[in-house]
Amino acid sequence: MFTSNDPMTLNLIEIRKDFPILDRELRPGVRLTYLDTTATAQKPLAVINAMDDFYRRSNANIHRGVHTLAEEATTLYENARERIAKFINAESARQVIYTRNTTESINLVAYTWARANLKPGDLVILTEMEHHSNLVPWHMLQAERGIELDFIPVTQDGLLDLVTYGMLLERNPKLVSFTHMSNVLGTINPAAEMIRLAHEAGAIVLVDGAQSVPHLKVDMQALDADFYAFSAHKMCGPTGIGVLYGKTALLESMPPFLGGGDMIKEVKLRSFRANTLPHKFEAGTPAIAEAVGFGVAVDYLTNLGMDNIAAHEHEITEYALERLEEIPGVKLFGPSADKKGGVASFTLEGVHPHDVAQILDRDGIAVRAGHHCAQPLHEKFGIPATSRASFYLYNTKEEVDLLVNGIYTVKKMFG
Amino acid sequence: MDDLYREVIIEHYKNPSYRGKLDPHDISFADNNPLCGDHIQIDLRVSPDGVVTDARFDGHGCAISQASADLLIESIIGKPLEEVKKLNKESVLELLGIELGPVRLKCALLSLKVLKAGVYGLQEASDSLVE
Numbered sequence A: 001m002f003t004s005n006d007p008m009t010l011n012l013i014e015i016r017k018d019f020p021i022l023d024r025e026l027r028p029g030v031r032l033t034y035l036d037t038t039a040t041a042q043k044p045l046a047v048i049n050a051m052d053d054f055y056r057r058s059n060a061n062i063h064r065g066v067h068t069l070a071e072e073a074t075t076l077y078e079n080a081r082e083r084i085a086k087f088i089n090a091e092s093a094r095q096v097i098y099t100r101n102t103t104e105s106i107n108l109v110a111y112t113w114a115r116a117n118l119k120p121g122d123l124v125i126l127t128e129m130e131h132h133s134n135l136v137p138w139h140m141l142q143a144e145r146g147i148e149l150d151f152i153p154v155t156q157d158g159l160l161d162l163v164t165y166g167m168l169l170e171r172n173p174k175l176v177s178f179t180h181m182s183n184v185l186g187t188i189n190p191a192a193e194m195i196r197l198a199h200e201a202g203a204i205v206l207v208d209g210a211q212s213v214p215h216l217k218v219d220m221q222a223l224d225a226d227f228y229a230f231s232a233h234k235m236c237g238p239t240g241i242g243v244l245y246g247k248t249a250l251l252e253s254m255p256p257f258l259g260g261g262d263m264i265k266e267v268k269l270r271s272f273r274a275n276t277l278p279h280k281f282e283a284g285t286p287a288i289a290e291a292v293g294f295g296v297a298v299d300y301l302t303n304l305g306m307d308n309i310a311a312h313e314h315e316i317t318e319y320a321l322e323r324l325e326e327i328p329g330v331k332l333f334g335p336s337a338d339k340k341g342g343v344a345s346f347t348l349e350g351v352h353p354h355d356v357a358q359i360l361d362r363d364g365i366a367v368r369a370g371h372h373c374a375q376p377l378h379e380k381f382g383i384p385a386t387s388r389a390s391f392y393l394y395n396t397k398e399e400v401d402l403l404v405n406g407i408y409t410v411k412k413m414f415g
Numbered sequence B: 001m002d003d004l005y006r007e008v009i010i011e012h013y014k015n016p017s018y019r020g021k022l023d024p025h026d027i028s029f030a031d032n033n034p035l036c037g038d039h040i041q042i043d044l045r046v047s048p049d050g051v052v053t054d055a056r057f058d059g060h061g062c063a064i065s066q067a068s069a070d071l072l073i074e075s076i077i078g079k080p081l082e083e084v085k086k087l088n089k090e091s092v093l094e095l096l097g098i099e100l101g102p103v104r105l106k107c108a109l110l111s112l113k114v115l116k117a118g119v120y121g122l123q124e125a126s127d128s129l130v131e
């Protein structure tokens, strides 16, 4: 496999060979240009093969058998956890809890830690740029518990208003929960600084890392977040598996989430004792093949080097923003390239984003149109929807050019 | 698929003949397509013997939703309400002259849903579109 320590030298020719789907012809003569990684990333052969191999050779349930396959499956499942823990620099793999996805990780915190610790009137601070998955669980808790919600505003250039954040922190919040990177604006929030300030104010911090872990080097020990959530499918791994990272003492103090097999140490007819970490939060047969694939996805990213990936994405994003900005009628949302990840959300004057996306699709260009599960953020900017192109380690400048040409086609049709 | 943006659709989207509001009106109703934020309001004037004498639509959304609204309004002016009630999915697709996948079908049918809601009252309208 191609490796390099020199940023901006990802070997795109080699990398693209790792992703068979990128070669797909959607219609005769129309090859896929995949610019929708923010929704879900494509999977390299290594991941696809590892999962295939698991089902062909090693499939068995885990933690509940002494036969060879049961041992093998358990080892593969737990080894993947070790590698994921190392990837995010957690102190211990016990802090890495497998969930279904980011959404479930956030809900796990809302259902266990929050329901055990928040009382009516307690303040939870969120931001105006949250994905619905970091809004709705708190709306539900508000309805049930009478907690109070307040929001760090988003400025016109797509950054969090940190002055207001400071003022909100003076109101003694119990929890601060925010996204490390916006899936609409691309904004990379100053997570370490925000976490430090929240801790000084005595709050627990949950970070939505769905968009950051795939694209940036994240270091749990340096960041010092209490909880951190992410999904495998946005980082070259399979769907159906994600992670909740948590500080050991907090995780140990929390009640379990779902009840059932695997999460118990002992069950009596009328009672149970919960298992130790991380199994306490993993009830029932988990996504075993997916965990195996997740581990290989993390190896794949590690081999390429997260710094190289981030540098490549930055280069593509800078180029994309520059080219898009030149198109009359295109309005971009979010900060400049140096403050954001590989996301370009835009509107085109006089054309609805759905029409933009559908016409681009004729040329095989996959972008997303809609509110991207961030309706309040779109309301803030006074628009019902945007078109969003997003870039990852396998995207090229040529694909940006195809996008730009496609937008000119749209303009011509509606001109 | 290539038909989706037939010139007639783009033309009705860009230069609708029946965009606006009617004041006074006999019937007015509005609804959204929450998926894409499309919004349509339809106002009708109806004669005592139950004929649509004038109609307008207002709102915003994609070309498919706005063009189908314009075409739909055009098709009902001068028609008895009884006939308007009989309009269905096929009538709208015929007006548009295209085939649509499940996602865009919602865009195309929003105006019919609003129209029927106005003519029938809420409940029956959404029922009548469920097939």
Ligand SMILES: Cc1ncc(COP(=O)(O)O)c(C=O)c1O
Residues within 6 Å of the ligand: A038, A039, A101, A102, A103, A104, A131, A133, A134, A179, A181, A182, A183, A208, A210, A211, A231, A373
């Ligand atoms: C910022 C952010 N948070 C949360 C999520 C939810 O991730 P999942 O659907 O994998 O739970 C997403 C995915 O779109 C996201 O972009």
